[in-house]
Amino acid sequence: PRAHSYEKYNSLETIQAWMSTMASTNAALVSKQVIGTSFEGRSIELLKIGKKTSTTKPAIFLDCGIHAREWVSPAFCQWFIKEAVSTYGADSQMTSLLDQMDVYVLPVINVDGYVHTFTTDRLWRKTRSRRAGTSCIGADPNRNFDAGWCTLGASSNPCSDTYCGSSPESEVEVKAVADFIRKNKATIKAYLTIHSYSQLLLFPYSYTYNLCKDHSELLSVAEGAASALRSLYNTRYTSGPGAATIYPAAGGSDDWAYDLGVKYSYTFELRDTGRYGFLLPESQIKPTCQETMLAVKYIAAHVQKNL
Numbered sequence: 001p002r003a004h005s006y007e008k009y010n011s012l013e014t015i016q017a018w019m020s021t022m023a024s025t026n027a028a029l030v031s032k033q034v035i036g037t038s039f040e041g042r043s044i045e046l047l048k049i050g051k052k053t054s055t056t057k058p059a060i061f062l063d064c065g066i067h068a069r070e071w072v073s074p075a076f077c078q079w080f081i082k083e084a085v086s087t088y089g090a091d092s093q094m095t096s097l098l099d100q101m102d103v104y105v106l107p108v109i110n111v112d113g114y115v116h117t118f119t120t121d122r123l124w125r126k127t128r129s130r131r132a133g134t135s136c137i138g139a140d141p142n143r144n145f146d147a148g149w150c151t152l153g154a155s156s157n158p159c160s161d162t163y164c165g166s167s168p169e170s171e172v173e174v175k176a177v178a179d180f181i182r183k184n185k186a187t188i189k190a191y192l193t194i195h196s197y198s199q200l201l202l203f204p205y206s207y208t209y210n211l212c213k214d215h216s217e218l219l220s221v222a223e224g225a226a227s228a229l230r231s232l233y234n235t236r237y238t239s240g241p242g243a244a245t246i247y248p249a250a251g252g253s254d255d256w257a258y259d260l261g262v263k264y265s266y267t268f269e270l271r272d273t274g275r276y277g278f279l280l281p282e283s284q285i286k287p288t289c290q291e292t293m294l295a296v297k298y299i300a301a302h303v304q305k306n307l
């Protein structure tokens, strides 16, 4: 496979080979887990990063690549992994984070869709599942979680890009993530899911306009994270609850994780605001990832303070 680069949009094959290498060459901090198999039979893999201890540590779950065309999202998860292993022991905050917590990083959830954007349709969004009764393919994985499922901001038309699926967790990729988080819900304290584009830092709820019980705290943390992000290149993010800040959207992973009890649940919409959109040039991967690291570390620090 093509050589891996943190400043390129790597193919799935390259990413998964790189993940194995990261785990084998950083065995003290990193281990790889396969959490499921996609509709088309590809493995869904995550890296667990953190100082290995005998006891179970509290954790942060970070996922990328749930929507296939949002290529800067998997690039960020790869960048996060690199930063974690390369600054552990040198950066005091990263060292404290990985000593006290574990971070699960899932670079590409929608593996079939991601491959499809490399081979066939660059702007594909959904999974690639086939179902009887329609020639249209896939469901929107961010409408397929069991959170106000298919009530608003989603479509029951299998040909729609926001098709909610035949039932909650009908998409095997969604069920794999949901099963993993359910299994580890006692330790997972934060859920961060990375998308593009629009430059937004969103939190529950998107399935209702009602404010979640932790609204004021989640908003103040989001605003702090957005200002940390802005400090590097003056990139401006808007923070707020999903429904009012972007649009109503039921069945989202963030709302589902929040209602499961994961209080610090955020959806990032990374660069840009529409000039390039999903086709963000590779030249912007580094600055986007650098500034996003500041926001993620801000949130992680708040989570640590509230353990």
Ligand SMILES: NCCCCC[C@@H](C[SeH])C(=O)O
Pocket (backbone or CB within 6 Å): 067, 142, 195, 196, 197, 202, 206, 242, 246, 247, 249, 251, 252, 253, 254, 255, 267, 269
């Ligand atoms: N849980 C929904 C958060 C707000 C919408 C996020 C965007 C990312 Se492309 C979407 O899923 O349409």
Ligand SMILES: [Zn+2]
Pocket (backbone or CB within 6 Å): 066, 067, 070, 142, 195, 196
């Ligand atoms: Zn998305």
Ligand SMILES: [Zn+2]
Pocket (backbone or CB within 6 Å): 195, 196, 197, 198, 269
């Ligand atoms: Zn988006």
